Amino acid sequence: MMPPKGRERCQSLRPDILSNLPHNVIDVILIHLPCKDAVGTSVLSKKWRYHWCRRTELTLDESLWKTREDLLNPTVRFREIIYQLLTLHEGPITKFTLDIVHLKRCPEIDNFIFFLRNHIQDLVLHLPFGMRYTLSSTLFTCLQLRHLNLRSCSIYHPYAFEGFDKLISLELCGVSTSSELLESLISHCPLLEQLVLSTSEDLDRIEINAPMLRLLSFTGDISSICLKNVPRLVEASLLGDIEQAESLDFAKVFESCSALEDLSLNFLNSEFVAEEGYKVPTRLPFNLNNVRRFDLPDILLVESYKLSYVLCLIRSFPYLEYLEMQVCDDDDSDTDEESTEDSLEPETLSDLTFNHLGEVQLGSFIGRKSEMQFIKHLLANSPVLERLVINRQFLDEEPLDTREEIFTEISNFLRASPKAEIVYKDLS
Incomplete structure (x- = not known):
């Protein structure tokens, strides 16, 4: 039998603690x-x-209806859940995430967006892959929105749309819309700070007019892009294809990017050629003095119009501190190997200096003549360089004597910086 003191202690714990919270x-x-x-x-x-x-925060995904013995069509169960939420929920929902990418078809969600419209601030809609559910114009009446993330849908805002006055973050991935409406949507978000666009459709020319924008990420194909009014832009990533050579005017692309610090660029079509007689400018008509980091995910180190555009930018980044280059193979080039390797002449790089460069990452290195020429110039013209990191992943496939010969040649290159260290790593 429990002693009296023990019984008294249990009695003192009887009130329902959970109910009294x-x-x-x-x-x-x-x-x-x-x-x-x-x-x-x-x-x-x-x-x-x-x-x-x-x-006030709800997330609906397949974990709500998916079980090992689930015999109901997921779309049917999803409709039941939505109906219960509409029936039972009290008060505002300020943050809502809908992730149904694995459903075979998209259920009707417009009524639910109508239910959310007056209070929703953070809205994430990831709809089924392979479909383009057309969202109703109700979306554009959600005027309290601060964060909007859409995936795999179509949007067409009404002409009477006056903008999302409070929106600071916009992410559109696989979203179908016209270039005109996209440009209009961006310009009608005066507080927009973060913009992520990823599209599989070809877009016409767009101008980015977003005076508060700090981060831009664009992935896709486009005829032309102009960062027209982005004076606060700090970080930009442009990955895709420019369709027409005459549209690639970097002076217009970066004309309003005075605050830019970090640039990742892979924006040159694989079939990119210039019109006959066209000459790439040596540098921009202005310097981008705040650029500290420059990443080239895919660059062919030969003298071509692609490389000329890259060198034009580097010359316009006088305070560059970090450079990362992923060198692509030239096996698919129509030019024979010998003439391609010889095309990067020392005079191509003669006026290129790196007075503030501290670190360089060079990827996919295999010791081509063009790569060696670039490294030689880099070491000789980087007075404060501390580290040159070379990805040796593909070089390790070469015979041992070939690798030793390449390492010896690089180690004998003149170095402007007494602190310059060359590091070989497998960065895969």
Whole structure:
């Protein structure tokens, strides 16, 4: 038998602790639980039964309806969940994530967006792959939006749309729309700070007019792009193809990028050629003095119009501190190997200096003559260089004597910086 003191202690713990928790404490608990677990708390007590219905943040994904023995069509179960939310939920929802990328078809969600429209601030809609669900114009009445993330859908804002006055982050991946409407949407978000665009469709020329923009990431094919009004842009990534040579005017692309610090560029079509008689400018008509990092994910180190554009930019980054280059193979080039290797002459690089460059990462290195010429010039014209990191992954496939010969040649190159260290790594 339990001693008297023990019985008294148990009696003192009898009140339902969970039921007596303050509402604000319950809210904090629920907001840190996955949506499915939050709904499950309704069985804890009468006080908890409908408390989840006041959650301001909801995430709906396949974990809500998918089980090992699930015999219902996921779309059917999803409709049931949406219906219950519309019926039971109380108060505003400020953050909502819908991730149904693996459904075979997209259920009707326009009514739910209508339900969210007055209070939603953070909206993520990742819709089924391979489909382009057309969102209704109700989306453009969600005027409290601060973050909007859309994937695999179509959007066409009404002509009466006056803008998202509070939006600071916009991400569109696999979203179908016209270049005109995309340009208009961006310009109607005056506080926009972060813009991510990834498209598989060919876009016409667009101008980015976003005076508060700090980060831009664009992936896709486009006829022309102009960063027209982005005075606060700090980080930009442009990956894809420019379709027409006459459209690639870097002076216009970067004319408003005075604050730019970090640039990643792979924006030269594989079939890129210039019109007869056209000559790439040696440098931009202005310097971008804030650029510190420059990343070239795919560059052929031969004297061509592609390389000329890259050198034009490097000459316009006088305070560059970090350079990363992923050298692509020239096996597919129509030019024979001998003439291609000989095309990077010393005079091509003669006026190229790196007075502030501290580190260089060189990827996919195999010891081509063009690569060796570039490294030689780099070491001789980088007075504060500390590290040259060479990815030796593909070089390791060469015979040992070939590798030793390349390493010896590089080690004998003149170095302007007494601190310059050459490091060979497998960065794969």
